[in-house]
Amino acid sequence: MDSIHQPDLGTPTRSSTQTVTLTVDGVAVEVPAGSSVMHAAAQAGVRVPKLCATDTLEAFGSCRLCLVEIAGRRGFPASCTTLVEPGMTVTTQSPRLAQLRRGVMELYISDHPLDCLTCTANGNCELQDMAGVVGLRQVRYAQGANHLDARKDESNPYFSFDPSKCIVCSRCVRACEEIQGTFALTVLGRGFASTISPGGTAFLQSECVSCGACVQACPTATLTERSLERAGQPDHTVETTCAYCGVGCSFRAEMKGSEVVRMVPSKRGGANHGHSCVKGRFAWGYATHRDRVTKPMIRDSIHEGWREVGWDEAFAHTAARLRAIQARHGAGSIGAITSSRCTNEETYLVQKLVRAVFGNNNVDTCARVCHSPTGYGLKATLGESAGTQDFDSVEHADVIMVIGANPTDAHPVFASRLKKRLREGAALIVVDPRRIDLVRQPHVRAAQHLQLRPGTNVAIINALAHVIVREGLHQEAYVRERCEHDAYDKWKAFITADENSPEALEPVTGVPAAAVREAARLYATARNAAIYYGLGVTEHSQGSTMVMGIANLAMVAGQLGRPGVGVNPLRGQNNVQGSCDMGSFPHELPGYRHVSDPAVRALFKSAWGVDVQPDPGLRIPNMFDAALDGSFKGLYVQGEDIAQSDPDTHHVQAALEAMECVIVQDLFINETAKYAHVFFPGATFLEKDGTFTNAERRINRVRRATPPKSGLADWEITMKLAQAMGVAMHYDHPSEIMDEIARLTPTFHGVSYEKLDRLGSIQWPCNDAAPEGTPVMHVGQFVRGKGRFAITRYVATPERTSSKFPLILTTGRILSQYNVGAQTRRTDNVVWHAEDVLEIHPHDAEQRGIVDGDLVAVASRAGETVLRAHLTERVQPGVVYTTFHHPESGANVVTTENSDWATNCPEYKVTAVQVRRTSARSPWQRSFDAFSHEQAGLLPGGSDAAE
């Protein structure tokens, strides 16, 4: 069932610029051409009874409840499938219509349990409502064949399926097809025997991805959230933003007092338009998990027990330790890491703390290990460190190139929109070492899958550009008008050299030259071609080069600056874009302005009253190195788990152990907290106000639905730490922080909470030139003025396979888990992914005597871990793959310190390894077990809360 009090216009809103005027029950109404009569009636304030119709789905016309009379027409057309015409006169209420509708309802109710008072949907049931609306007073049919004893399917942990309550309106089937694009549901049988089924099996065993679209679409209690079954109907809603991936879906938190009953995607959401995935829709139980730490804790060494203290003591203790370190080792001996899971206002405050209170630029963020090459590469070529489009843009794309991304797993709500466009006829090019799901799915098939060897991205992007220019498919006039000529001429000479031809590079990439040529032609000749990319682009030794190569390709093909085209980084975490925007990098102040710029520093000095240092600070990997050489001693980590997520775990652990004061602010005792001396209990997204900025630069409000369990929101913790360190930093509400951001950041000048509440969301830049934001950037000209082509010579990664390490390990993520898993592992999502496994091609497995399910040791030059093997042809021979959602898996024990040349983004995607059968956990895993056991015993009461 849809969210309470969320209006439903019956059929989708059309966007035609032509309008049609008609009369409904005597009320004149003007609607876009192509609208249904039902939709027009709703706009006129007339609610036509309905069951199979809802405005998120195309009209179906099966329930026959929405019949109307139209002057001059015979019969009783269904208002949902009848389109408006000029001058049409519609009557929605008459004695004959009432009789027909009662007859329809009588049939439905004759095969429906009459347990309304104890039914889960009581209080929000369309069937019950319609029975009331049509005035049903009796059911004359005798007890006969029925579905009342149909068995309930409770296999899915988040929702149940009770077919005895099903009216076979097909809303669930259509939602699965039209919105989600999974086609997991179907109607089995014919006529009276028709039943809804997830492919003839139980939901949990089916192809269902638990996005919740079917549950939301169901007009009865047939598909119902378990949480609703437990809690009953909510009493109010709070509109907020999901705290999982970079899609940034808007949700309505349906509340009962301060308890969340369920999360329902908001139709107003600019990013998701009412859709969701299993994480945002269902996996929010971590917010009340028993592992939550809700009191501040301190200790002198990591082998001592934690001591719970009050907030005042925690701040005084921490401030004293940090100031003492600075007194002994200098101002630059401490730093901080901002969180891409926290709000813009919170990340802004952390970088302000570093720059205005610590007195240095040692601030970094998790984008260091994911999309820092995006920031570098797009700024260098196009002039702005962000994606160029809104998500709606994909609806105008004729060719879609997905590079190094797996949207159906990592950005599922965007993937659904992408798949919808593919079903409408757009062509797909996939560039990925793995055969991701998009390559071939029901109703989706890639025109080209360039299955390259890991580490050869730049060779492929150069080969694509080579073909476009050499075959004369480039847009010379576009480039001459919009780009720097000198840089373009140098690049053109470089890219057209024979060494960049697909034929010359085929031995490097492993991709047939003919396939590269076909893909290049497809991309360059499309009316609108768009590129979407992920961490398979950035997490390489040439990550920044590849981003620039992508920008080169889009510029030379003229595929930038209008809807349907563009360069679109799919951001990993919910607020990666925002944390970067807010000055979380050690070289940039908010708005991507370099710290060496005197005018920018003067601006911040005028606001903060202190000098900002003119030199860049340490990046995260530099912090680790400096910790080991003794010049970096204190680190404040807000909402990140660097001990699990960052590469070369041995190195990270050693660096953390070398520091004198590690402060972790988080929901749980994560891996990093085991090395901490201070723990500040953080707040979930449900417990605070603020904003997130998603991958399309959309600033969305986060609204407090329930009080912070620790008493303080994360922004308050940072503010009070600053105060304890002697700086008068004070805000009464995050809106005041946003006001400061807007004053100091040109791309945010027009942003305010008042405007966000009024418009729903805003895509920056938002200023006098674009007071309501900028959905598509680089229209007319590039942000940097003239676009700049970069020479992108392919340089092989230093990570080489050898006889000792003959396979390439590449890492990624899956649908049900999120990043380090701290949240999703504490939900029922573990039923889909209880452990990380190693995907290995059957050929490689056979050579090593490995069968599916075997324990295998994965060894690299950095370390060794043990995982369970999963044999699959999704990976090519020579390549193995795993995820990093479970800390005990130790995926990053194996990854190396190799990194992107420009940004130090780790090369997670290429690690030379050997795989062998084993029967025991690795030495690192045994040491991890022992250390985790020790740390659990050091918690107050020796709790088992530690992971």
Next chain:
Amino acid sequence: MKIDKLVKMANEIAAYFDADPDRNAAADGLASHLSRFWDPRMRTQLLAWVDEGGGEGLAPLVREVIATRRPQLLPRTG
């Protein structure tokens, strides 16, 4: 910090800028990158190591930048 890591990083940056056929532009690009993205303690350590007679293993473009654009690599004074 370990000097071999700084050398590796500097060489990898140089490998990118080295692709520019204009040698002067390549050197400017490398110098600017080090100045804009490296913490001054990293730049200072690399310079000190070269001054002490090291420099072995550094790419030619890095050596050239240190020789010709040294002031750009020194810590800023504000």
